[in-house]
Amino acid sequence: MGGNGWTQTGPYQRDLEAAFRRAQEAELAQDDHGFGPGRTVEELWLDPAWHEYIFTGGTGSVLDFPAMTDPSDTDDGPFMRPLSEAEIRAFAPDGRPTYADWDEALDSERLDFPDRAQGRCTVLYTDGEPTHIGYWGVTAD
Incomplete structure (x- = not known):
């Protein structure tokens, strides 16, 4: 199997990691993927069943990543x-x-999708002001 590419946006915050966590919380509130309501993303990433779910299909969203790394980090995923x-x-x-x-x-592929089990993000602007963050990635499966 090959990974599936996906995109989504979330609200802008100056702290990109906080914005990423907020986007994850919003995504999890919309769909708990059968893991039960009330669990946090951090709790899910401690559950071996969540790992199996992510690495054999994933959510096709920001939930597929346990953490955000630095822009200079070249390690393989699963990271945003x-x-x-x-x-x-x-x-x-x-x-x-x-x-x-x-x-x-x-x-147009001027901006690449990353390898499987990896995500990317960037701030998006409206009228020169930061308003959103664009997230994209590829599932691990």
């Missing part, structure tokens, strides 16, 4: 990694990509 400034400027020369810039870059 923000783009570096150079990676952002490669598809948005002004360094302030809009949703349309990001979406078009992914569609």
Whole structure:
């Protein structure tokens, strides 16, 4: 099997890791994937059954990653990694990509999907102001 690519957006926060956690909480509130309501993402990642679920199919969302790494981290997943400034400027020369810039870059493959069990994120701008974070990744299966 090969991993499945996915995209989603979440609200902007200056602290990207806090925004990532907020996006995970929102996603989990929408769908607990059969693991029962009231569990946190951290609790799920301590459960071997969750590991099996993620690594044999996954959610196709920010829930597929236990943590966010640094933009310079080159380790394999499963991690969410923000783009570096150079990676952002490669598809948005002004360094302030809009949703349309990001979406078009992914569609045209100017911005790559990562390898299986990995995710990426970047801040998205509206009228020059940060408003959202674009998340994308590939499931582990």
